[in-house]
Amino acid sequence: MVSPGMRRYRTRTADQASLVGPEGTDQIDLAALFGTDAPPQIRLEIGFGHGEFLSDLAAVHPDEHFVGVEYDRLRVTKTAHKCLKSHATNVRLFADEAYRFVARRLPDACCRRIYILFPDPWPKLAHRRRRLVNLAFLREISRIAAPGCRFGFSSDTHGYACQVATNLSLLPGLWRSLWPELLRIDVPNRFPTVFERHKREEGCTIAQLRLERTALPLPPRIEPPAVADLPDDGDA
Ligand SMILES: C[S@@+](CC[C@H](N)C(=O)[O-])C[C@H]1O[C@@H](n2cnc3c(N)ncnc32)[C@H](O)[C@@H]1O
Incomplete structure (x- = not known):
């Protein structure tokens, strides 16, 4: 259901549309997107919601280049x-599903900062496989992160x-990790997101990760062997 406040975003003005990137499946030419001579290293926010942050x-x-992806078009x-x-x-801004967008549309090592702030938590055990930030997604995040890229993740769902x-x-x-420990609770943020403000008002504590990409290249994906290549029981 669309709230009365959001109804006015059903139609995009030309000015608003000028900030929305082209749809498609091709890899994005970041230099063309921002009108720069060389492809800039970007800051990427995944699931930006209402976009305050x-x-x-x-x-x-103002001298940096920001990309956001969010599948709710009204929020875009x-x-x-x-x-x-x-x-x-x-x-x-791109209206797209984040895994598809990152995997298909972003070139290798194009990010200097990546933020995933309060992704949908899917707290029920039966729904956990729907969580966006799984191993396959983190592999893609590792591919698009340039050496030295920082990655921030926050959630009130500590698990x-x-x-x-x-x-x-x-x-x-x-x-x-930028901290001696992997995870910290309740680090104050300069620009809290809408969700963070709501969660703090509810008395929740926030778990945060702050990481930096090393220069180590991503190892090749190890595909499971085809069934035909597996030894049959007689070889065991
Ligand atoms: C819980 S809200 C948090 C929004 C914002 N980051 C904040 O902290 O206020 C999660 C946001 O991620 C978006 N989202 C969830 N899964 C997504 C996906 N697979 N691809 C793109 N956006 C997604 C939702 O539409 C929603 O706006």
Whole structure:
């Protein structure tokens, strides 16, 4: 259901549309997208929701280039509206599913910062396989992160943050924590997201990860052997 406040974002103005990137399946040419001579290294926010964090951050870093992906189209238009209001025209927004977008549309080592803030938590055990930030997704995140890229993850579902930390340990040597420990609780943020504010008002504590990509290349994906290549029981 669309709330009365969101109804006005059903139609995108031409100005708002100028911040929305082209749909498609091809890899994005970041230089063409931002009109720069060389492809810029971007800051990427995944699942930006109502877009406060992205628009605030982009407004204080006018020399940088920001990309956001969010599959709710009304939120994409609303965020374009906010970016224009705060003069953050250094943002390009994509209405897409995040795994598809990252895997198909972003080139290797194109990011200098990646943020995933309060992804849908799917707290029920039966729904956990729907969580976006699984091992396959973290592999793609590791591919698009340039050496030195920082990755921030926050969730009030502490088990989700632990799951991300465990999955990262299955990509050994690719990431190091910026803290002596892998995970911290309740680190204050300069630009809290809408969700973070709501959760804090409800009295929740927030688990956070802050990591940095090392220069180690991504190891080749190990495909499981085809059934025909497996020894039959007689070889055991
Ligand atoms: C819980 S909200 C958090 C929004 C914002 N990051 C915040 O902290 O306020 C999660 C957001 O991620 C978006 N989202 C969830 N799964 C997604 C996916 N697979 N691809 C793109 N966006 C997704 C949802 O539409 C929603 O806006």
